[in-house]
Amino acid sequence: SHEQVKTLMYHVHVMQFRRIREILPELEDEELLRAIEEEAVLVQGCWVVKSELVWSGSAITARDFLLTMFRSSRLVKRKIFQDATSVAPDIAARLLGQLAILRPGEGWEWKVPTDQAFAMAHPDCVARQEVLWEERTARIMDSLTRSSATSVTSTSLAFPSGNPSAITGMPGSVHAVSMDLEPARAVPSAPLTPEVERCLTTFLLENFRLHGVCSFGYLERKLAERQREARPGDLLVSNLPTDAFRAVLETTARHVSNDLYVQRSLNNPDMDKYRDVVAGLFASRLSVKRADINQAVRTELGEQEIPPNSYLRIMREFAMSRGSQWVLKGGE
16 A cells, blocks of 8 residues: 555646545555555645655755645746755756646646545645644744755756656646646556566557657557557567556646646757746646747746747647647647
């Protein structure tokens, strides 16, 4: 049960208790909560994977400080976060993208609805978390005071949980995802072998490079075709549990709208920072204009506008031109 919770929180980052309960129905509430509290902390009534499980170095403190901001408000201003932590712009974008959805002109909004029902149902757990957060906040402020002259850079990124095979495109989940839009998933009783996981990752990347945007249903159909036509020795020939497929998809791709995904990273920081901004916009709308993108680039990256070459490449990857607007591809 502990490993199931750890795997789940690592992949989704933020989740309401009721969703965890749906995924792990065999565990009693008390047992489930004990496992969750070892891997996650409570913010806005939701469970968030602990920073030390997904980041390393000074980025842990920066993310913890961001969580304290979200404990006070569902909406956070990126500039305030950056000024307080001296976090580098690219790392700030990734930290925020894991936890929130960009609302242009307003800030970053916590991506999961506040769970008041959990607080009412589990007051003892909430009280324990309040005590832990008091201690954690004191450590955060002490660490920021001592390291105020040191900025958080991309080198703070590390393999989470000692699992380099799961780092593809991480962090950045992704993830500007509303968990309420995602179907419930189950955690596999046994993880995929590294060889099968690499093979599945390659399969997914091939489809994203070909289409730019893919729906989960389309990827499932393509995988079924692959399995029907598989040659001897193909590691994907056996049926893969849907939950295992989704888990690898979450590390390879970023959810943008409904059941649509895009490749999480091109492993090109100069391009990825703009892709993150555009993907964040498409997470809250189906069409965007160049002016919307430039406004978001000014807000999130502090740059005047997106470079023309980057703009065209990203928009052709994500969308179709419709007059003055770009409409997100349908994923098929």
